Amino acid sequence: MSQDRLLDDETADSVAATAFAAYSRCPSKTKPTTRPDGTPEWTNLAAIVLLRATHQEQVCVALATGVKTTPDKTIRSAKGRILHDCHAEILALRAFNRFLINECLKIQENPSYLSRYIIVKNQQVTAPRSTSTGNNIKARYSLDPEWRICMVITEVPCGDASMENLGAGIEENWSSGELDETFPLRGRAYFAKLGVVRTKPGRSDAPLSLSKSCSDKLMLRQLTSAIQSPANLVIDPKNAYISTLLVPKDRLNCASFERAFGRAVGLLTSTNGNRYRDVRFRWATFRTPYEHSRDAAGEQGKPSNVSLIYVLNGSTQAEAVIKGIRMGAKTGTAASASTVSRACLAEDVVKLLQAGPADSRRTYSELKKADSERVRLKETVRQSLEGWQSTAEDEFALDERVPSERAAQDGCRAGSEATASSRPSPAKKPRKERS
């Protein structure tokens, strides 16, 4: 099956070029700049490019940049509005979920809308119920299996897959011995220890973030798919596994990748593998240059504070995010929430669920726990991998926002053309995909 084919060098170069072309169309205020003192900025980029072998077609549907994380303590009061992990890979996955949800919303609003990406499986939505032995989730939507998911990344993922790459992530200078090894290792601490769970890299004096490294999170995606919770309640994970990771040719270390992503082997069992599969990443390399790489910025370069989030079917060109919220918005307001924040994604998932029998869940964590199989799968991973520790709970009521606040919010709606038609302004036409 075409899904299983390795990408040849030429195709890998052109998939990367498709991602960078989408990036070049994003507004400059969302990108690294040159600071007043002349210091050039850089950032990492990750993109989801869908590839359709039968038509030689490539579409960049989601893209993000970023190298920062928000400290754990800010999450407890975030109400789902602050993005915790702003590393490019993780934001790109969120943006991909936003893309798929937007497609589902379009179908829900207009049943005659023919999505090029989504197929509708069950006409009747069943409100998912979870029991100790399983759940009855029958996701209504599914990614069309014609599409193969490629993830372009301009730097090796932080954590275990990058341990042999000097200069990967943000450098630290920690003395060994100051850390308890039973804890997930912070960043590149004890860098000789391989195959273990690590938190995001960062300065050793920065506030604690328990956010797992991109290697750890991506490793898990081989089991849970690119569909995140709670989008997994409406979109079937089965067709949505990342097929290929594309990295720059001079960065790939196959042994590190084998080790870091091989940790998923054997973790899918009969008790947690009904809805889920075990789809191991393949990798390919590209030579296409990326304009804002760390190398391009040179020795004097500094990481940019801004993250860019682009979604093909979003009605805004691209979103700029700083410290986990939309650039220019006031912290704590609904308008500060990115279209890919937990709050906005969960709100739209609830909207999609409510097309069926009334859904009684009230909080975000209840929504997340509805897929008990996924919960068990994650628990298996947690028990199998040394040091896998949960981040602070980002709990919030799903109907917490008051109507006036919702009306004022540009956030969720800006990312969803499906809801744009309910506004007085004329609905924007869907953007044409580029081949």
Ligand SMILES: [Zn+2]
């Ligand atoms: Zn990372």
